[in-house]
Amino acid sequence: MSTRRIHVIGIGAGSPEHVTAEAAAALAEVDVFLVADKGETKDELVALRRSICERFVPADHPYEVVAVPDPQRGPDAARDGAQYAKGVADWHAARTEAYVRVVEGLPPEAVVGFLVWGDPAFYDSTIRVVDAIGERLATTVRVIPGISAFQALAAAHGVVLHRVGEPVHITTGRRLVDDWTRAGEAGLDLGTVVVMLDGHLRCRELVATAPATTIHWGAYVGMPQQELRSGRLDEVIDEVVELRARLREEHGWVMDVYALTPARP
Structure with a gap:
């Protein structure tokens, strides 16, 4: 059985200038890029990935971009913790099944590439899905890091995310209020809290108890519409x-990220 090569490539938070030299070299090796097709409202994200391929893949290297319909994930905000975990697991399984069907139809020697917004290590399912593909097919996987959204956010605002010697806590909108409240009750210092995947701006719920908190917020960070x-x-x-x-x-969609720095006496 042949071993299929898969590159998981972090492409940064939106600007082609975020693509590192290592990522550009990996892009040049890919024969087939698989991108999740999330519908018409997010066609722009697929188009941005295509433009990155056009810019960094050498003209003499033939490649293909295959849009794979993304399974429906469901209403995450309406689910409790157990339902949310099951919903994500089901979504990952459906994604894996869809990608396996595509990869099985490719020539064995074709190098497959996944272009990951930001960095593959932060709140992205691609590595988990690729690992699941590896349970079905023989694969060799290479992961290339990228500039994360919160790195781009800090640079755009010209700030350091943490105070001297203090921590940075990275969480999601779903967990923000609980993390913040429990830390306060336990006398723990989270330092600056970076919040990702918050479609409801849960930080509004902190205004009453922490009004002097500093927020640095950004949408479409690194893109022309930033x-x-x-x-x-x-x-x-x-x-x-x-x-x-x-x-x-x-735009029909929005990607944003923000950082909350608590006030100090």
């Missing part, structure tokens, strides 16, 4: 909520 806002949470959150809703209406 929007940034920062300031005291109680002073800018209404503007951020309104802007995020408007951007989603305008």
Whole structure:
């Protein structure tokens, strides 16, 4: 049985300038790029991946971009912890099945590439799905890191994410309020809290208890349509909520990330 080569390539947070030399070299080796097709509202994300291929894959290297319909994930916000975990597991299994069918139909010597927004190590399912593919097919996997959304956020705002000697806590919108509350009750210092995958801006729930928290927020970080806002949470959150809703209406999708730095006496 032949071993199929798979590259999982971090391509940064939106700008082609985020693509590292290592990622560019890996792109040049790929014969077939598999991208998740999430519907018309996110065609722009597929188009951006195509443009990165056009820019970095040598003209004399033939390649193909195959859009694979992405399985429906379901209403995560309405699920409790157990339901959420099961929903994600089912989604990963459906994704794996879809990709296995495509890979099995490719020539054995074809190098397969997955282009990962940001860095594959942070809140992305690709490595887990590729590992599951490896349970079905013989594979050799190489992972290339990329610039994460929160790295790009810090650079865009020109800030250091942590105070001297303090930690950085990375979490999701789903967990933000619980993480923040439990840390406070236990007397723990989370330091700056970076929040990803927050479609509901759960930080609004912290305004009453932590109004002087500093927020650094960004949408489409690294892209031409980038929007940034920062300031005291109680002073800018209404503007951020309104802007995020408007951007989603305008583009049909929105990707954003933010960092919360607690006030100090």
